[in-house]
Amino acid sequence: MNKNLEIELPSTGAPLLQAESLLQAESVGKTVPGPDGELTLLEDIDFTLSPGQSVAITGPSGSGKSTLLGLLAGLDTPTSGEVLLDGKPFSKLDEDGRAVRRGELCAFVFQHFHLVNDLNALENVMLPLELKGAASPRKTASHWLQRVGLEHRLKHFPATLSGGEQQRVALARAFAVQPQLLFADEPTGSLDHANGGRIGELLFDLNRESGTALVLVTHDQQLAKRCQRHLQLEEGRLFERSESSIESLAEAATESSAQ
Numbered sequence: 001m002n003k004n005l006e007i008e009l010p011s012t013g014a015p016l017l018q019a020e021s022l023l024q025a026e027s028v029g030k031t032v033p034g035p036d037g038e039l040t041l042l043e044d045i046d047f048t049l050s051p052g053q054s055v056a057i058t059g060p061s062g063s064g065k066s067t068l069l070g071l072l073a074g075l076d077t078p079t080s081g082e083v084l085l086d087g088k089p090f091s092k093l094d095e096d097g098r099a100v101r102r103g104e105l106c107a108f109v110f111q112h113f114h115l116v117n118d119l120n121a122l123e124n125v126m127l128p129l130e131l132k133g134a135a136s137p138r139k140t141a142s143h144w145l146q147r148v149g150l151e152h153r154l155k156h157f158p159a160t161l162s163g164g165e166q167q168r169v170a171l172a173r174a175f176a177v178q179p180q181l182l183f184a185d186e187p188t189g190s191l192d193h194a195n196g197g198r199i200g201e202l203l204f205d206l207n208r209e210s211g212t213a214l215v216l217v218t219h220d221q222q223l224a225k226r227c228q229r230h231l232q233l234e235e236g237r238l239f240e241r242s243e244s245s246i247e248s249l250a251e252a253a254t255e256s257s258a259q
């Protein structure tokens, strides 16, 4: 066990789950208007995630991974089908309703971080804790910034942090609320090998210790291999892959992203 986990964490009062499936996509599709008519980004996506499961989503650049993650997290809505969260309608709620449900159960790490520019690192991590009414936001935020190795950058604003440091603040912000479900879009994409490994450890610590389910979009082969399930997007369709093919697919995704 990671010795850091011996630290007692303040509870954020996560609600108990009510349904057997944490997240469900039923025939989800997404089309957008294009210059030559309707453009299909995602088609007929069926997907069920149990509480505590970890899943990697890979696929070539432009295959729709971020679009799918946004739909699953209720940041965007499908043009067909439905997403259910903890067994209840999610994608059919209005924007405010989705934000409330997402805030209760989920955290999201964006591919481009989305930190609040006029808040420093500590304040960025404190923000969702304050919104949730957590007991000691400053202490919890400091703890998680220390866990991602940024205890020396608490008062730095995003513009004065490197890309990798901003990514770690975004991860600390997500970890701090101890969500039931963590969505992360390329969580190690801006990190060097050592920091990528450290964040991988933290993700799976959270998964093991808090039962947090992980949905990770990643080109990182090591990260994908550690997930229980592996899904691959191909031309807007989602395929479940067997354990044995994880390595070759993750390699293919890495090669494709490098082109």
Ligand SMILES: Nc1ncnc2c1ncn2[C@@H]1O[C@H](COP(=O)(O)OP(=O)(O)OP(=O)(O)O)[C@@H](O)[C@H]1O
Binding pocket: 032, 033, 039, 041, 059, 060, 061, 062, 063, 064, 065, 066, 067, 068, 111
């Ligand atoms: N609102 C939109 N209107 C038109 N096209 C869009 C829109 N949003 C996304 N796309 C297109 O959908 C495709 C999928 O985009 P998405 O960002 O989901 O890809 P991705 O798999 O996350 O790629 P990457 O690995 O580069 O991050 C891209 O071709 C993109 O240009």
Ligand SMILES: [Mg+2]
Binding pocket: 065, 066, 067, 111, 185
């Ligand atoms: Mg993307």
